[in-house]
Amino acid sequence: MYKLLHTLQVELGERSYPIVIGEGMLGEYDLSNYVRGSQVMIVTNDVVAPLYLEQAKACFSDKNVDVVVLPDGEKHKNWQTLNLIFDALLEKQHTRRTTLVALGGGVVGDMTGFAAASYQRGVPFIQIPTTLLSQVDSSVGGKTGINHPLGKNMVGAFHQPEAVLIDTNTLHSLPPREVSAGLAEVIKYGLIRDTAFLDWLEQAMDQLVDFDSKALAEAIFRSCACKADVVAQDEKENGLRATLNLGHTFGHAIETFAGYGNWLHGEAVGTGMMMAADVSAREGWISSADYDRILRIIRKANLPELPPANMTPADFMSLMAVDKKNVDGMLRLVLLRAVGEAEVTSRASAANLSATLSAFCRQKT
Amino acid sequence: MYKLLHTLQVELGERSYPIVIGEGMLGEYDLSNYVRGSQVMIVTNDVVAPLYLEQAKACFSDKNVDVVVLPDGEKHKNWQTLNLIFDALLEKQHTRRTTLVALGGGVVGDMTGFAAASYQRGVPFIQIPTTLLSQVDSSVGGKTGINHPLGKNMVGAFHQPEAVLIDTNTLHSLPPREVSAGLAEVIKYGLIRDTAFLDWLEQAMDQLVDFDSKALAEAIFRSCACKADVVAQDEKENGLRATLNLGHTFGHAIETFAGYGNWLHGEAVGTGMMMAADVSAREGWISSADYDRILRIIRKANLPELPPANMTPADFMSLMAVDKKNVDGMLRLVLLRAVGEAEVTSRASAANLSATLSAFCRQKT
Structure with a gap:
């Protein structure tokens, strides 16, 4: 069973959302309440997927969950990788009622958030940050985007998540x-x-x-x-x-x-x-x-x-x-x-x- | 001198904006009031530029105007062409206070609008539609985006312009x-x-x-x-x-x-x-x-x-x-x-x- 440590609220009127912090949340904590439709697309990378993908899927037990696995690393935070998310959404015929889920560090979170801001002109998303940096900073606040060869985070959007789920157990796998x-x-x-x-x-x-x-x-x-x-x-x-x-x-x-x-x-x-x-x-x-x-x-x-x-x-x-x-x-x-x-x-x-x-x-x- | 025919207001609270319709507006009507900073980037294509670019520049007489010319046509409404706009903005060191201007048909308008929605997470833009289709539809209402091989307008944003300027004289050059x-x-x-x-x-x-x-x-x-x-x-x-x-x-x-x-x-x-x-x-x-x-x-x-x-x-x-x-x-x-x-x-x-x-x-x- 998970151990809930803290719950915080980001107060933004009708775009307010919770930050839920605890141990053993992945695989145990139910996030279905934050999903409006029946479709979920989990976006992760090839380092995080073997560690936490199955547990993340279990947080959406009654939904239709698809997955897209991106290459790991800041050097992939670009159009080409972003397009892999759009390819997967369209191939699996996800509609405007889909929910995206970012499972990984800041790169996965920023790209998933921007994909959510842009897919069909905007769909909801959930953050499940798995690195310390993304847990303390990038998963909260709605800044999303990708890099350009001439500048970091130069292309993106403000797009707030529906919820942020932080499982501190994921830190044990970090270098x-x-x-x-x-x-x-x-x-x-x-x-x-x-x-x-x-x-x-x-x-x-x-x-x-x-x-x-x-x-x-x-x-x-x-x-x-x-x-x-x-x-x-x-x-x-x-x-x-x-x-x-x-x-x-x-x-x-x-x-x-x-x-x-x-x-x-x-x-x-x-x-x-x-x-x-x-x-x-x-x-x-x-x-x-x-x-x-x-x-x-x-x-x-x-x-x-x-x-x-x-x-x-x-x-x-x-x-x-x-x-x-x-x-x-x-x-x-x-x-x-x-x-x-x-x-x-x-x-x-x-x-x-x-x-x-x-x-x-x-x-x- | 131009002949002002109609002025309409799109009522969206603090995002309200005017649609100005007239003959001979290009080159004569001053749009500087709709530009907050000193930088302007006119986005157009290789068919429209020879016809109207110089006149469009004259609408921003006291601003620093840069230009990016895209290839013409719906088949170029994609990431690759969108990136040409970001390249130009970054090469010319445009900041968050820049204003983009879409000079052309629906493709130019949709891409310029999405570039404006995404550049540095959002900058203002102005629509100067030059085709009948863009004048009656796509330049008004803030739908912006690009195509994906699996679906039209599948990636984009809602981003309202600061103003729409319609010069009916541009219709004379249409097939x-x-x-x-x-x-x-x-x-x-x-x-x-x-x-x-x-x-x-x-x-x-x-x-x-x-x-x-x-x-x-x-x-x-x-x-x-x-x-x-x-x-x-x-x-x-x-x-x-x-x-x-x-x-x-x-x-x-x-x-x-x-x-x-x-x-x-x-x-x-x-x-x-x-x-x-x-x-x-x-x-x-x-x-x-x-x-x-x-x-x-x-x-x-x-x-x-x-x-x-x-x-x-x-x-x-x-x-x-x-x-x-x-x-x-x-x-x-x-x-x-x-x-x-x-x-x-x-x-x-x-x-x-x-x-x-x-x-x-x-x-x-």
């Missing part, structure tokens, strides 16, 4: 590198709006990187609560929600430069947060003690603190120019006004940004 | 076949909800196929008014809006079977409306005199009354199975309860549907 990547987004919540959580993280980090179940469940719950609160206030990212992108402007540039999949998203965000902290320190917004504290946390989480060795300041500038937060050609960054307080701004001085890029890039030109 | 195709959708409005308009169309049809400017402007205005009214009542097609698909279930099957672009959309809808009228007559909903009246109108508009010679009843059944109106495996059709009154129904008898397919298909198996 340590993926847990660290997930912890980058966990640390982010502490840095941008929850100093008490950051204090707790400093204490609990050793247990977290050691796969301690209780600590991980607590980190997931507090992260989801933070994300749900921000999304409820600013669903379409007109303001507050952009602060969730701390480290992401630098991070997306790293991911695009390195080639999708060579750096994990969370790893790039970890380095990106250090770069954002560095600009914030140069602006005088945080102290050097604050900066050192953040660096210690990033190191404890086993996250990289420098971008790829062959990446130059010019690479960053060119890749950051198309960031979604930019307005009329002005680069906008999420910086730390203080530890626990983030701000989206275009007021950082070009000199400080340039100094940060120089300091972090080992290849200067 | 007669395209005017007839547009008239299919015009006739549709009469059949589903406006008998007075249908009476007028019977009188005016000779002038319409003869490119009479005054008659065409009137047909466009009355068609847009009808469409705007339906969309305002049912934006996401939960009910009433589906009646706008009279003839489209059969029509989409014809288009998919014939290969996209071999039949014009309006031609397929013309034949599809005859087939829907035939089922309606067999159900006893309309009289044989009504059926003959509709047939005369379709013939006067120079529209085809039979599907492709090699298409069988089985081809129709298989292609109609994935229609977006279907619910849980039940085929749903738009039929005529009477001339001037349409209904979406799954209650038509299988025997009558089968008899209609037999009657219209020259190849029986």
